[in-house]
Each structure stands twice: as structure tokens, then as C-alpha cells.
Amino acid sequence: xxxxxxxxxxxxxxxxxxxxxxxxxxxxxxxxxxxxxxxxxxxxxxxxxxxxxxxxxxxxxxxxxxxxxxxxxxxxxxxxxxxxxxxxxxxxxx
Amino acid sequence: xxxxxxxxxxxxxxxxxxxxxxxxxxxxxxxxxxxxxxxxxxxxxxxxxxxxxxxxxxxxxxxxxxxxxxxxxxxxxxxxxxxxxxxxxxxxxx
Numbered sequence: 001x002x003x004x005x006x007x008x009x010x011x012x013x014x015x016x017x018x019x020x021x022x023x024x025x026x027x028x029x030x031x032x033x034x035x036x037x038x039x040x041x042x043x044x045x046x047x048x049x050x051x052x053x054x055x056x057x058x059x060x061x062x063x064x065x066x067x068x069x070x071x072x073x074x075x076x077x078x079x080x081x082x083x084x085x086x087x088x089x090x091x092x093x094x
Numbered sequence: 095x096x097x098x099x100x101x102x103x104x105x106x107x108x109x110x111x112x113x114x115x116x117x118x119x120x121x122x123x124x125x126x127x128x129x130x131x132x133x134x135x136x137x138x139x140x141x142x143x144x145x146x147x148x149x150x151x152x153x154x155x156x157x158x159x160x161x162x163x164x165x166x167x168x169x170x171x172x173x174x175x176x177x178x179x180x181x182x183x184x185x186x187x188x
Contacts, residue, residue: 038152042143049136058132062156 004079013085020088023071027079028060029088030071041066044094051090057083098173107179114182117165121173122154123182124165135160138188145184151177 004027005013014020020031035041041063048070052058060071072088074081098121099107108114114125129135135157142164146152154165166182168175 038143039147046140049132053133058159060156060158062154064154065152 002074002077002081002083004074004077004081005085010080017085017088017092019092023073026073028071028073029080029084030069031088031091033068033070035066035068038065041068044068047094048087048091052087055083055087057087059087096168096171096175096177098168098171098175099179104174111179111182111186113186117167120167122165122167123174123178124163125182125185127162127164129160129162132159135162138162141188142181142185146181149177149181151181153181 010022010029014022014029017029020029022028023030033041033044035044045061045063045068048059048061057074060073062069070091072084073079074083077083104116104123108116108123111123114123116122117124127135127138129138139155139157139162142153142155151168154167156163164185166178167173168177171177
């Protein structure tokens with residue numbers, strides 16, 4: 001069982017995850033990305049998809065041409081867990 | 095300039111595009127897909143992404159684990175065009 005993080009832990013983590021925000025009405029974090037074109041946006045998604053499979057932790061996401069919206073939450077924990085922070089840090093490293 | 099299809103043309107096309115529906119409140123068609131897991135869902139998305147680049151016509155889509163939601167519309171035409179039907183037929187062929 002994955003542990004849900006406390007608000008204090010999440011706030012501390014978000015300080016170093018610039019651009020990520022808490023989602024209104026649910027325990028999740030989200031970030032919007034904009035690229036030059038679809039090729040770059042989907043390339044970015046492909047790299048995240050490979051890591052998501054490796055971590056067995058998957059994003060909720062949408063894509064419209066050069067834009068990608070990513071929401072992270074841990075269903076097993078009923079909220080934000082360390083897995084979400086790990087995936088968010090990987091996404092930011094791309 | 096791409097031509098927007100008439101309602102009659104869209105209705106006729108949707109008869110052979112089983113599973114696709116018109117989107118409420120906008121001129122677009124959509125379909126939901128469910129797979130065994132994320133691997134299959136993203137593999138499906140990757141194949142569509144390659145074709146979308148080839149056609150230079152891209153879907154609006156979202157993915158949550160094994161589910162993929164696809165919406166097709168043609169911004170240049172201000173609605174549904176032959177390009178959307180072509181991409182929908184390709185998606186259905188996968």
C-alpha cells in the first residue's frame with residue numbers, strides 16, 4: 001500500500017517542482033506544457049510513457065497539437081504519493 | 095482551405111464509423127477506447143500519432159491508464175471535414 005502524503009509534505013515538494021499546481025477539488029497535481037509542434041509534444045509523451053511503465057505509475061493526460069496537460073495522483077493511495085513526485089521530477093528533467 | 099462537411103454528409107459517414115458519436119456543443123466527432131492496460135493504450139496512441147503527422151491532421155485526445163478518448167475536428171474548416179473521417183477510419187483499422 002502506497003502512503004498518501006500530508007499537505008505539509010506536498011507543499012514542501014511543490015516548492016521545488018516549479019510549474020506544478022494542486023488540482024482544485026481532488027488530491028492531485030497538474031502541469032501544462034507547450035511545445036513547438038505535435039512532434040515535440042508527442043515525443044515528450046513517449047518518453048514519459050516509457051518511464052511510467054518502468055515505474056508502474058501512469059499519468060492522466062491530454063494532448064491537443066502542441067499542448068500537453070498532465071495530472072498526477074495515486075489511485076491506490078487515494079491522493080498524492082511519493083510516486084507522483086518521482087514522476088513529476090522525471091517529467092521536469094526532460 | 096478544407097471544406098466543412100454538411101450534417102447530411104456527417105450522418106452518412108457516421109453510419110459506417112461505428113462507435114463514433116457527434117460531440118455535444120461543437121462540430122466534432124469522438125470515440126472512447128478501452129484496452130487491457132497502459133502498454134496497449136499507448137501503443138495504439140503511438141500508431142495514431144505517426145499517421146497524424148503523415149496526414150498533418152492531429153487528434154485531441156486524453157488517456158487514463160487503459161482508456162483513450164479521441165475527439166476529431168478540423169480547426170481550419172471550423173468543424174468536421176473529410177480529414178476527420180480519414181483519420182477516424184484509420185483509427186478504426188488498428
